[in-house]
Amino acid sequence: MTAQPNIVVIFADQHRADAMGCAGSAFVQTPNLDRLASEGVRFQNAYTPWPVCTPARATMWTGVYPHAHRIIDNVYDIDNAFESVGAVKRTVFDQLRQAGYLTAHFGKWHLGDGHPPFFDIWEESFNSRVGHWVDGRLDGQYRPTVQTDACIAFLRDQAADGNNQPFVMVQSYYPPHDPFTAPARFYEPFRHKGVPFAGYYAAVSALDHEIGRILDTLDATGLREDTIVLYYSDHGETFRYRPEGEHKFVCTDDSIRIPMLISWPGTIAAGAVRTDLVGLQDLTPTLLDFAGAPPLSPCHGHSLKPMLDGWPVPDWRRAFYVQTITHVSALHQRAWLSEGWKLIVSDDGNHELFNRHADPEEEINVFETPRPDPGFDRYTHYPSYRPVIDTMVQEAAAFAQSIGDDEGAALFGQLA
Numbered sequence: 570m571t572a573q574p575n576i577v578v579i580f581a582d583q584h585r586a587d588a589m590g591c592a593g594s595a596f597v598q599t600p601n602l603d604r605l606a607s608e609g610v611r612f613q614n615a616y617t618p619w620p621v622c623t624p625a626r627a628t629m630w631t632g633v634y635p636h637a638h639r640i641i642d643n644v645y646d647i648d649n650a651f652e653s654v655g656a657v658k659r660t661v662f663d664q665l666r667q668a669g670y671l672t673a674h675f676g677k678w679h680l681g682d683g684h685p686p687f688f689d690i691w692e693e694s695f696n697s698r699v700g701h702w703v704d705g706r707l708d709g710q711y712r713p714t715v716q717t718d719a720c721i722a723f724l725r726d727q728a729a730d731g732n733n734q735p736f737v738m739v740q741s742y743y744p745p746h747d748p749f750t751a752p753a754r755f756y757e758p759f760r761h762k763g764v765p766f767a768g769y770y771a772a773v774s775a776l777d778h779e780i781g782r783i784l785d786t787l788d789a790t791g792l793r794e795d796t797i798v799l800y801y802s803d804h805g806e807t808f809r810y811r812p813e814g815e816h817k818f819v820c821t822d823d824s825i826r827i828p829m830l831i832s833w834p835g836t837i838a839a840g841a842v843r844t845d846l847v848g849l850q851d852l853t854p855t856l857l858d859f860a861g862a863p864p865l866s867p868c869h870g871h872s873l874k875p876m877l878d879g880w881p882v883p884d885w886r887r888a889f890y891v892q893t894i895t896h897v898s899a900l901h902q903r904a905w906l907s908e909g910w911k912l913i914v915s916d917d918g919n920h921e922l923f924n925r926h927a928d929p930e931e932e933i934n935v936f937e938t939p940r941p942d943p944g945f946d947r948y949t950h951y952p953s954y955r956p957v958i959d960t961m962v963q964e965a966a967a968f969a970q971s972i973g974d975d976e977g978a979a980l981f982g983q984l985a
Contacts, residue, residue: 576856588745589773598777599777609839611841612847616906617849618849619641620825621818623680629849632853632865638657647682662685664863664865675723703715724787751775813900820911820913838877848889905964910923962984
């Protein structure tokens with residue numbers, strides 16, 4: 570085992586938390602992601618702090634909420650979002666390089682078109698809006714396969730090099746982001762079986778296959794015992810089911826809840842499922858903790874490393890905070906979710922309250938229940954959710970103030 574572990578970060582774009590076999594999906598089989606889960610820890614309640622690509626990615630690499638790094642929408646036609654848009658200039662990769670790590674990136678970046686100076690290796694990388702097929706032909710050259718080929722070559726080079734320099738490698742896949750497509754062989758389990766959005770689940774299966782190739786390479790090269798592997802997504806996918814008409818940008822769980830797996834056989838407890846509320850802001854402090862590198866400041870996240878031994882972590886967060894601006898309706902929203910409830914506040918006054926135990930699908934908004942009507946005595950028997958709302962408003966507003974999100978504090982404050 571090396572003093573500083575190698576770090577392999579694999580993540581997808583728009584992968585729902587429930588679209589894995591290890592998460593109980595009835596639609597898709599993911600043997601390689603399931604393998605990661607069985608060898609390490611699966612975080613059952615992992616969330617994105619902003620459910621769209623660029624803001625979420627800026628948070629995962631800085632450890633601060635989007636209002637703080639100020640990258641609050643997708644970026645195009647700029648070289649480096651951290652330099653030209655963001656308020657936070659130093660990333661986890663700057664810190665890891667300073668700690669002696671070789672840094673490599675493959676795939677979708679979505680934080681600018683240029684080669685960021687903190688990556689030593691930048692291959693098959695792009696900002697966004699490229700096709701899933703390199704040659705533009707359906708069932709031609711699948712971009713995730715090309716990316717995986719490149720990172721496998723990198724891993725083999727590192728194993729053969731023998732200089733013992735630790736590395737951090739990021740493999741960022743564009744699918745299962747729409748358009749939902751994948752090599753034809755991955756469609757077969759879903760076609761003619763009534764599975765909705767077959768292309769989406771086919772893309773998840775295709776990515777699982779590519780991830781298996783990476784894991785097999787780590788095993789074959791002898792790197793696995795010195796390498797921590799993480800898998801997650803930047804946000805989920807609603808399939809445009811929500812009233813806002815969005816397939817992300819909203820604060821319901823289908824959009825904000827993400828898969829998150831961390832594996833390091835022999836070091837991290839195997840097969841554990843954690844229910845703690847964790848998020849993308851926790852990635853930067855976690856990676857720096859494993860690397861033995863100094864933390865970034867400010868940082869809104871916390872290292873997940875103490876959880877990976879399987880023990881309870883005292884004073885861990887009891888609620889999770891989400892920020893967003895919808896695109897279809899341009900609503901500014903904030904969400905506060907606890908173990909049993911989720912409150913979503915909007916600047917147009919159409920707020921939402923969901924009972925996460927009785928209504929995990931978030932179908933029934935009980936914010937305005939009961940609806941007093943003197944002509945109907947039965948309403949007097951409905952439960953009042955005002956005490957729940959009051960408590961959540963107080964907690965959320967205080968948290969927003971603590972991280973300097975004035976807009977969030979004001980949005981919750983209108984309900985005080």
